[in-house]
Amino acid sequence: MYLLYNALLVLVSLVLVPYYLLRGLRYGKSRRGIRERLGRFSPEQLEWLQGKRIFWVHAVSVGETRAAVPLLKQLKQKYPEHKILVTNVTETGHAVAKGLSEVDFCLFFPFDFSWVVRRVFQQVKPELVAIVETEIWPNFVRQANLLNIPLVLVNGRLSDRSYPRYRFFRPLLRPLLECFSAFCMQSQVDAERISQLGAETRRVENTGNLKYDHELKELTGDDLARLRQEYRLPENLPILVAGSTHAGEEKLLISLYRELLDENRELLLVVIPRHPERCREVQVLVDEQRIESRLRSALSEDQTAFASGQVLLIDTLGEVLNLYAVADLVFVGGSLVPVGGHNLLEASLLSKPVLFGRHVQNFREISEKLIRAGAGVKVNSAQELGQQVRKLFDDPIRCRAMGQAGRSLIAENTGATERTLRRISYYID
The missing domain is CATH 3.40.50.2000 (Glycogen Phosphorylase B;)
Known part of the structure; x- marks a missing residue:
């Protein structure tokens, strides 16, 4: 399955890499963005990563990044000796993450080639990876499992639109779900759906929606x-x-x-x-x-x-x-x-x-x-x-x-x- 997946990724990359180059040029960040997505970090970035105890939180875009803020704050308070790394797929999500005081370091999420993901894990060495909502990248998930890194889905959800697609790929999805340590889902419906897709019931919990936990603003x-x-x-x-x-x-x-x-x-x-x-x-x-x-x-x-x-x-x-x-x-x-x-x-x-x-x-x-x-x-x-x-x-x-x-x-x-x-x-x- 992984050989086939990697072969498909190589074909897709013929379109994907030029796309990100053009997007990056539009934002003036082409070289850096592509380098990070390929797991190539600058000497300054590598120096920061060395010797740190890191929690890796992945939030694909703006919505997921904002949703994760209450959790980022609590992680920072409970584990002050750890550093929080946030990765994003989109430029807008990346910009929002960089503006959060709770975040110590920001990177673009790597392309899901097995050799790229392996290189990034070797450099980051996280103690735990939290994926916000539903971002299941096969090589990334598999590599975390091979390295015995706890992998937790937080604020997980399966929308009415995405759930039928996941069900169609259930035989391929089940081995990936076995790599997760825990599934913290937004609602009971989401918890039941992830269980039906193959997640072990003992690893699934309806923890509620993090979006309700944002600090209530009191403006004078x-x-x-x-x-x-x-x-x-x-x-x-x-x-x-x-x-x-x-x-x-x-x-x-x-x-x-x-x-x-x-x-x-x-x-x-x-x-x-x-x-x-x-x-x-x-x-x-x-x-x-x-x-x-x-x-x-x-x-x-x-x-x-x-x-x-x-x-x-x-x-x-x-x-x-x-x-x-x-x-x-x-x-x-x-x-x-x-x-x-x-x-x-x-x-x-x-x-x-x-x-x-x-x-x-x-x-x-x-x-x-x-x-x-x-x-x-x-x-x-x-x-x-x-x-x-x-x-x-x-x-x-x-x-x-x-x-x-x-x-x-x-x-x-x-x-x-x-x-x-x-x-x-x-x-x-």
């Missing part, structure tokens, strides 16, 4: 005033923040914004594309509606504050929570188009009402809890989104109640980090 009036000043946002102007948007959603949102402005409503739209490099593309859509926009990266203290009818486009990373904090209403993208949705709890973390589309299969349980708690509203179309935006902007009391309901929901569902850490500690201690 001075904090909010500072943020408004930083983003040049005026007081007493309703703000709609659309976070983690994808192609197809921005056009709908900007058209809705034009409709609201034509109704003589006073408000400001902030758009945070999931991939910041798309901001120029979004800016074209804004221009088509004859709406003035500014990029976050171009803001300065001497500029005038935004006015109703303008758009702030966020072309930087790591500012989602800041902007949710100053929002009156939040829409979470990746949900009006069939992407699967993004973290719906971040708005609730800051006591904000949240709207999302029907494509939230990656956050099905969370979306259902938000709806039941009265903290979020699901819309099935751009027309329904417009109706809900109007209703909520006309009812600030309901907005505040939804925000408080979301915050209460988070408080009621904490504990996943503690349960996950308890499971991990068994293999460390």
Whole structure:
């Protein structure tokens, strides 16, 4: 099986390596990114790795990296003598990881060639590897097992979309699942699914979702005033923040914004594309509606504050929570188009009402809890989104109640980090 897999990887690499080279050139990191993915580290990186007791946490992209933050904090507190290495696949995930104080070192995840993975393990020598959500790379998993390195799946999930694919490959997947020391799953459904795929029941636990364990933000009036000043946002102007948007959603949102402005409503739209490099593309859509926009990266203290009818486009990373904090209403993208949705709890973390589309299969349980708690509203179309935006902007009391309901929901569902850490500690201690 592994010989066949490696042969297929060689064929795929004929496309994969040029792709990452082009992506890297776009971000100005081509040589470094490719080197790290091939397990070739600089002398400075090798020096850092030597002699360290390392926990290796792999989070493929932005969502997984943010989800892992509560666990990273607890690992750091409980095992201060260890260093935390985080690897990512995407450039955006890598950028977010580098900005976390709990992370000691960041690398790009290696290509899953057996010889590359072997070289990386020889250089990193981790005491434990934690994979966030569901990233099962055959050579990586096998090599960890051969080296007797505990391998734990944390915040594990199997979505409605991915589960049928995994079931199809169950005979090939079962030997890989036997290499894992433990599976800490987000929900009972996820726990049952991983067991049905071949994971030993004694190694599977429903530990809950780490996303509920993010620290509840308590922002003072001075904090909010500072943020408004930083983003040049005026007081007493309703703000709609659309976070983690994808192609197809921005056009709908900007058209809705034009409709609201034509109704003589006073408000400001902030758009945070999931991939910041798309901001120029979004800016074209804004221009088509004859709406003035500014990029976050171009803001300065001497500029005038935004006015109703303008758009702030966020072309930087790591500012989602800041902007949710100053929002009156939040829409979470990746949900009006069939992407699967993004973290719906971040708005609730800051006591904000949240709207999302029907494509939230990656956050099905969370979306259902938000709806039941009265903290979020699901819309099935751009027309329904417009109706809900109007209703909520006309009812600030309901907005505040939804925000408080979301915050209460988070408080009621904490504990996943503690349960996950308890499971991990068994293999460390």
